[in-house]
Amino acid sequence: CGVVCLTTCSAVLMALREAEKMKMVMQNRPLDWGAYFQMTLLRLNKVSISDIELMRKAFDELDINQDGYFDKVEFMAHLLLREMDTDDSGFVEVAEFLLFAKRAFMGMDEEEEEDS
Numbered sequence: 001c002g003v004v005c006l007t008t009c010s011a012v013l014m015a016l017r018e019a020e021k022m023k024m025v026m027q028n029r030p031l032d033w034g035a036y037f038q039m040t041l042l043r044l045n046k047v048s049i050s051d052i053e054l055m056r057k058a059f060d061e062l063d064i065n066q067d068g069y070f071d072k073v074e075f076m077a078h079l080l081l082r083e084m085d086t087d088d089s090g091f092v093e094v095a096e097f098l099l100f101a102k103r104a105f106m107g108m109d110e111e112e113e114e115d116s
Contacts, residue, residue, distance in 0.1 A: 018043065038052055061078065062074055062075060062078050064077060064078075068102050083100065084097060084100045087100070
């Protein structure tokens with residue numbers, strides 16, 4: 001008859017919103033378990049798209065070679081950088097490296113460093 005009820009319009013709009021969310025999250029990636037899990041959390045309103053973007057950014061920082069995984073070496077490199085980069089600049093300056101080396105190789109703790 002050419003008439004669409006309000007319920008149908010609402011369902012179509014919700015489906016379009018879900019499709020748009022999926023498009024933003026997937027970013028042309030295949031639908032694997034992780035992507036399915038993300039979509040389920042989004043659909044259930046347990047996380048927001050910004051939450052997923054933050055998690056993806058954190059994962060991408062760990063995945064140094066950007067192969068879609070992070071291994072023990074990449075994880076340890078991240079932990080090491082966090083420990084050495086005391087001013088949170090994202091870089092390890094010479095002074096930070098020397099301080100780390102003193103702690104690691106000479107067994108100095110923070111109290112001994114202040115005294116020297």
